[in-house]
Amino acid sequence: MELVNLEQFFKENKQLVEEYLTANISELHAPTVIVDAMKYSLDAGGKRIRPLLLLATLQSFGKDEAIGLPVAAAVEMIHTYSLIHDDLPCMDDDDYRRGKLTNHKVFGEAMAVLAGDALLTFSFQVITRLIKEYKIDPLTGMKLVEELAMAAGPEGMVGGQVADMEGEGKSLSLNDLIYIHEHKTGKLLEFSLVAGATLANASEEEIKKLREVAYHIGLAFQIKDDILDIEGEQEKIGKRVGSDTANDKVTYPSLLTLEGAKDKLQEHISAAKALLSSLELKNDLLHQVCDLIGNRDH
Secondary structure, three states: OEOOOHHHHHHHHHHHHHHHHHHHHHOOOOOHHHHHHHHHHHOOOOOOHHHHHHHHHHHHOOOOHHHHHHHHHHHHHHHHHHHHHHOOOOOOOOOEEOOEEOHHHHHOHHHHHHHHHHHHHHHHHHHOHHHHHHOOOHHHHHHHHHHHHHHHOOOOHHHHHHHHHHOOOOOOOHHHHHHHHHHHOHHHHHHHHHHHHHHOOOOHHHHHHHHHHHHHHHHHHHHHHHHHHHHOOHHHHOOOOOHHHHOOOOOHHHHHOHHHHHHHHHHHHHHHHHHHHOOOOOEOHHHHHHHHHHHOOO
16 A cells, blocks of 8 residues: 655645636636625635545545546535535524634625525536546436535435534434534535545445445544544634533533543544555555544644
């Protein structure tokens, strides 16, 4: 298995993803204000973990990651639209995200809703460029559209958000918490792995294992967030430490204790890496991603 520098891979491909996003948004023949609102939130920064996970999966199967750019851009548009809507007064009512004013604070509530709608719908248009620009089989393109719609819709991210909202102020069980995060966060991560593998012509058995990997890293990602809310540094995590406790939010540490949450985090990371080791991958990128999720400080 080839050893790859994950930091360099992320740096180079993050730039490619961001350039691709900018180019596609800039070409839109649409009112200037909606284009500006879409760009504003896309340019707000972030780890770009979903598109980079997709490209890392492609390279792990020995394929050129460039063919995944349209789908990588699409999943980042979906993620960004969800953040715009999450920040709205009718949802989480946040004024800032990543140190910048949220979309509705700059462009107004109506335009923020429309910017989210535009990113959601445009993401599927961008996927069709796989067929036009990269000569991907139309059936593969259709499969990816179906996967993304399921991951983002009522059976995926939206369903998880609904469960999260309905659970506010209630006493949630561990299974309730797992359902919320498996869907709200995990399904788009699952799409990234599955989309990369699909473009790499992976077998159904390989894709099935990657779905299981996504389940584990999705929950690990959230557990680590909950731990950082207790032990993290405010300057690094970008929010006040202890905000979950202050807001009486049900978290993994509140259900399992802090040490129990740390044990569960390692359990999920180990399970994901064991599944990856059973695949014949060309490099260790996905193994390193697992370690990154478990060891990150923000």
